[in-house]
Amino acid sequence: MSISIEQVNKRFGDFVAVDNVNLSINTGELTALLGPSGSGKTTLLRIIAGLEQADSGRIQFNNEDITGQHVSERGVGFVFQHYALFKHMTVFENVAYGLTVKPKKFRPSKAEIAKKVNKLLQLVQLDWTAGRYPAQLSGGQRQRIALARALAVEPKVLLLDEPFGALDAKVRAELRRWLRRLHDEIHVTSVFVTHDQEEALEVADRIVVMNKGAIEQDGTPEQVYDHPANPFVYEFLGNVNLFHARVKQGQTTIGNVQLASPEHINGDEQDGFAYVRPHEIEVFKAPVSDGLKVKLDLVTIVGPVARLEVLTDTEQQLIHIELPKEQFKQLALAQGDIAWIQPRYSKVFLGEGI
Amino acid sequence: MNWYRSFSSKRVLPGFGISLGSSLFFISLVILLPITGLIVQTAELSWAQYWAIISDPRVVATYKVTLSAALVASAFNLFFGLLMAWILTRYRFPGRILLDGLMDLPFALPTAVAGLTLAAVFSTQGWFGQYLALWDIKVSYTWLGIVLAMIFTSVPFVVRSVQPVLEEFGPEYEEASATLGASPWQTFFRIILPEIKPALLTGTALSFTRSLGEFGAVIFIAGNLPWQTEVTSLMIFVRLQEFDYAGASAIASVVLLASLILLFIINGIQQRYQHITGGVK
Numbered sequence: 001m002s003i004s005i006e007q008v009n010k011r012f013g014d015f016v017a018v019d020n021v022n023l024s025i026n027t028g029e030l031t032a033l034l035g036p037s038g039s040g041k042t043t044l045l046r047i048i049a050g051l052e053q054a055d056s057g058r059i060q061f062n063n064e065d066i067t068g069q070h071v072s073e074r075g076v077g078f079v080f081q082h083y084a085l086f087k088h089m090t091v092f093e094n095v096a097y098g099l100t101v102k103p104k105k106f107r108p109s110k111a112e113i114a115k116k117v118n119k120l121l122q123l124v125q126l127d128w129t130a131g132r133y134p135a136q137l138s139g140g141q142r143q144r145i146a147l148a149r150a151l152a153v154e155p156k157v158l159l160l161d162e163p164f165g166a167l168d169a170k171v172r173a174e175l176r177r178w179l180r181r182l183h184d185e186i187h188v189t190s191v192f193v194t195h196d197q198e199e200a201l202e203v204a205d206r207i208v209v210m211n212k213g214a215i216e217q218d219g220t221p222e223q224v225y226d227h228p229a230n231p232f233v234y235e236f237l238g239n240v241n242l243f244h245a246r247v248k249q250g251q252t253t254i255g256n257v258q259l260a261s262p263e264h265i266n267g268d269e270q271d272g273f274a275y276v277r278p279h280e281i282e283v284f285k286a287p288v289s290d291g292l293k294v295k296l297d298l299v300t301i302v303g304p305v306a307r308l309e310v311l312t313d314t315e316q317q318l319i320h321i322e323l324p325k326e327q328f329k330q331l332a333l334a335q336g337d338i339a340w341i342q343p344r345y346s347k348v349f350l351g352e353g354i
Numbered sequence: 355m356n357w358y359r360s361f362s363s364k365r366v367l368p369g370f371g372i373s374l375g376s377s378l379f380f381i382s383l384v385i386l387l388p389i390t391g392l393i394v395q396t397a398e399l400s401w402a403q404y405w406a407i408i409s410d411p412r413v414v415a416t417y418k419v420t421l422s423a424a425l426v427a428s429a430f431n432l433f434f435g436l437l438m439a440w441i442l443t444r445y446r447f448p449g450r451i452l453l454d455g456l457m458d459l460p461f462a463l464p465t466a467v468a469g470l471t472l473a474a475v476f477s478t479q480g481w482f483g484q485y486l487a488l489w490d491i492k493v494s495y496t497w498l499g500i501v502l503a504m505i506f507t508s509v510p511f512v513v514r515s516v517q518p519v520l521e522e523f524g525p526e527y528e529e530a531s532a533t534l535g536a537s538p539w540q541t542f543f544r545i546i547l548p549e550i551k552p553a554l555l556t557g558t559a560l561s562f563t564r565s566l567g568e569f570g571a572v573i574f575i576a577g578n579l580p581w582q583t584e585v586t587s588l589m590i591f592v593r594l595q596e597f598d599y600a601g602a603s604a605i606a607s608v609v610l611l612a613s614l615i616l617l618f619i620i621n622g623i624q625q626r627y628q629h630i631t632g633g634v635k
Contacts, residue, residue: 051529071532078533084526088548088627098534101544153534 001062001156001189002027003048008057010043010213017043018054019213025206028187030180032200035210036236041193042161044210048191049159050074061156077150077188081162083142085134091145092130095120098153120148123182140171147179151186160192164199176203197237201225209233231275231349240275241319245348247272252348255314257290261348274346278322283308284340285331291340294319299335301325310341392610395603407604416586417608423497423585424565427504432558434505435512436550442513443520457513460506469503469574476502476575495577500585503571508561515557519550552627559620563613 003025010018018040025031033041046052048059050071058067066074085094095117099108108116121127124144134142143163150158163179164172180203183190194200200207201221209216209224209232217229228234243254248269252261259274284291294310297318301307306328308321321341333339396404407413442454460468476483476493483493493499523546531541547554569587576583586609593602 049533051533071529072535072537074533075535076533078530080526080530082524082526084524084530086527086530086545086548097531097536097544101531101534101536101540149530149534 003157003189003191004058004060004063005044005048006058006060008044008047008054008059010040010047010052010054016040016213018047021057021213021215023208023215023218025189025191027189029205030183030190030192030203031206031208032204033191033193033208033210034195034197034200034236035216036195038212039210040213041195041210043213045159045161045191045193048157049076049078051078075153075156077153077155077158079143079146079150079158079160079163081165083134083139083146083166085142085146085149087134089133090130091121091126091132091134091137092117094134094145095149095152097149116152117148120152121145123151123185124148138171139167140175143167143175144178147182151188155188158188158190160190162193162195164196165194172199179203201237209236211236228347231273234275234347239278239320241278241281243274243276243317243343243346245272245274245346246270247348247350252346254343254346255292255312257292257342259343259346259348261346264348264350270350272348272350274343274348276343276346278307278320280343280345281319281321281323282342282344283321283323283328283331283333284342285333285337286340288340288342291342294339294341296333296335296337296339299328299333301328310339389610392603392606395599396607398600399604403600404604407601408608412580412584413586413589413605415581416584416589419497419500419582419584420566420586423500423504424562427501427508427565428558428562430501430505431509431512431561432554435509435557435561436516436554438509438513439516439520443517457510460508461510465507465568465570466574468506469571472503472506472571473499473575494575495579495583497583499575499577500572500583503575504565504568507568507571508564511560511564512554512557515553515560516550519553520546523549552623555623556620559616559623563616566612566616567609 003023005021005023005025008018008021009016021040021044033044035041043052047054050066050069054067058065060066061074086097089097096113099113099116102108118127118130121130124147126141126144126148129137129141129145134145137145143166147160147163164175167175176199192203201224204221206219207221207224208218211232217224217233219227224233225237228237234240246253246269247261247264250260250262250265252259252264252272252274254274261274264272287293293313295313296308297311298309299306304325305322306325308323308328310319310321311317312319319341331339399407438457442450442457473494475481476486476499478484478487478492478494480494486493491498493502527545527549528541531545532538536544567587568585569591572585573588573591576585576588578584578588586605590602590605590609593599593605
């Protein structure tokens with residue numbers, strides 16, 4: 001089931017939540033709507049579900065206009081951040097709910113419902129919880145039940161609103177890998193909302209980056225990460241260092257460091273700014289000819305990674321660097337030492353910077 | 355000594371002894387002592403005398419009037435109170451805060467004032483009463499008036515019990531139900547009602563208990579015709595006027611017993627539901 005969103009607008013009073021969004025989502029795709037809070041991603045998801053009405057614009061499922069359809073007729077599965085399991089019902093009753101509220105002539109028999117619910121509980125690997133109440137399950141288990149409940153009605157599209165947002169880090173990582181595998185198994189067109197770039201990069205087939213109600217970039221995780229369309233996307237997808245630079249004929253100069261930037265081959269010398277990710281910086285103990293002289297200000301070792309904060313010699317600018325712990329040990333640098341750094345790669349945008 | 359130490363010292367909150375002691379003292383003073391007095395006074399009677407007093411036909415007639423009126427009033431409050439709580443929590447409209455405040459008026463208003471006012475507006479010459487009289491419906495000085503007074507004085511119990519539960523019961527449950535294809539009615543009966551049922555039952559039972567004992571508002575509108583519109587609490591008052599303290603206590607003990615049984619039922623309801631929905635967090 002493909003989804004097409006055409007010129008959708010939504011305001012809450014003076015606040016523009018969704019600003020003229022156009023987007024089409026292909027059948028069977030797992031798409032992430034990624035953005036900071038207040039970027040309109042949840043509102044857009046709720047408009048697709050029919051939980052919110054757009055002020056203008058159209059929503060189509062498989063080229064059928066469903067803008068005016070009530071949420072209960074759209075056939076969407078919706079998973080909420082805080083699960084929204086019905087507390088007074090057992091797990092079995094929760095999953096069966098969508099089938100038992102069907103009009104009599106479409107409602108499966110009791111035996112069919114039981115069979116289907118058990119199959120779904122097996123799919124989410126929680127068949128042993130059928131008789132329990134939601135209060136007796138952990139957060140991760142509740143969210144899997146919520147997913148089974150949403151799938152029970154065989155939704156045309158599955159919509160997930162920050163599905164892992166309320167879970168702790170380890171369960172979250174487990175569950176998103178599990179969701180990825182589940183999606184490979186059932187191939188239902190899915191859209192999920194997240195503010196966690198790592199989650200989006202890991203789970204999604206396609207990432208739609210949103211900011212202030214509009215779409216900033218739309219592409220595969222690799223495209224979005226490696227070729228960010230603009231500074232916002234670059235900054236949002238992971239940590240970055242910002243350097244002021246001069247750009248001239250395919251050469252970018254940061255301090256006394258020269259980097260090739262073939263995308264800006266034409267034009268006179270002008271101001272630009274270069275983004276360098278923390279792991280794209282090389283560190284040297286001895287002076288290198290085109291390196292920046294820095295002072296090692298803070299070292300933290302987080303598991304296998306050494307995170308350094310260094311101050312540049314001239315501008316006292318703070319730069320974040322990440323490198324494998326082993327490599328850092330070999331450098332034999334201590335806090336307070338002088339070192340030289342060299343960006344390996346940078347993404348250069350013209351203009352004055354943000 | 356171990357238990358003593360664990361209770362008296364090394365607590366984060368100090369003052370366990372004095373706070374528990376003073377609470378128990380006041381509970382004894384205002385609740386236990388009067389109840390004991392009631393029992394002692396009733397104990398002056400033999401079982402036969404006791405039975406004769408509480409099964410006196412005129413008294414039995416008051417049980418019927420009180421019970422039937424309280425039942426109808428609390429049944430009405432179940433629906434009306436739920437409706438009010440629903441409106442106050444689910445919609446935003448001008449004057450909502452005022453309406454919310456007005457809900458407590460029956461508690462704040464002296465019940466005698468409420469009774470007098472209701473009797474006036476519903477009497478056959480009153481604002482509403484004159485139109486109801488056209489349909490041959492009399493409210494003031496009839497059983498219907500008793501029901502009305504009970505409704506008025508006890509509706510806040512239902513509203514104030516249900517309102518916080520509805521407020522806490524986020525819209526995502528209703529949304530979840532709708533996305534699963536349920537109609538608004540299915541959502542109400544299968545999702546919302548089970549969730550608020552304990553609070554609704556508690557509120558209704560409290561409203562019923564209050565109605566059983568309502569005196570001030572009822573006597574002004576009831577007309578107090580023996581056999582027809584006398585309530586049980588009025589009977590107690592009548593016995594006291596006759597200096598028949600033992601008789602008054604005997605009838606009061608019946609009301610007390612009924613209220614106690616109801617309170618236990620209310621507690622039972624609450625515990626049962628807590629067990630299911632909040633047992634393990």
